[in-house]
Amino acid sequence: MTCTEFLALLDDLIDDSISPETRAELQQHLHKCGHCEVVFNTTRKTIEIYRSHEIYDLPPSLRDRLHAAIMARCKKGC
């Protein structure tokens, strides 16, 4: 397997949407290729970091205000 072929299947590997056979082939490539190992690990980490950190927080006071405004309009029939 070449690095280009590995890269084409990177998302499927990360999302775990591949057959066990393909997974084994990809893992075999990872053992031999430091480049792809770094790309795989750091891409996975990228997703994990974005998933676990709230970067646009809605403060409770603003949330309550917006919520109240939405519900007041809905009760009036919008």
Added chain:
Amino acid sequence: MTTIQPIASELEPHPDVALVARVRGGDVSAYDTLVRKYERQIFRIAQHITQNREDAEDVMQDAFLKAYEKLEQFQGNSKFYTWLVRIAVNESLMRLRKRRTGKMVSIDEDIETEEGSVPRDLADWAPDPEQNYNQAELAEILRKTIQGLPQGFRVVFVLRDVEGLSTEETAETLGLSVPAVKSRLLRARLQLRERLSRYFRKKTGPRDMGVEK
């Protein structure tokens, strides 16, 4: 014996179905529950697309009001959340258009770039790279980095990886084909990875980069 929680079966109705039915029957408090459940996600999506806090607040309000008004049109063949996200994405794009005084804005903007399709920065990251920054610094890095992505990649990444929509739901929401979503997702992930490497790479000499193994 340990029991494994079954994944909600296709036959089991999503809890939103009952809430939507109650709203249709005139129970506004059921809508209150739906708003509470999704307001943070909708705000985040709007903020990611408009990149403006005021606009995101307006989009969030407008999206929930529009969804309430149009609830009769909701077919129920997609999830309520996916349907709501579609409304929020459209409202966000409309808001951007207004800001840019009528200039067409689409999710296809700026995607003709080859950047990120081939990884260049191959330095490994520190084991827990985010721990080198405090919460505010990290949030700023993550914001700046994702804001630099082309719109069409950013929206796909946010819906698919941050908000947890499936590839099919993301495609449906954005009016894209599944292969288009897949290709954008890969490029979005690789571009973000490349840009974050600037902050998260291991502080080592060049010979420790592990290029050859």
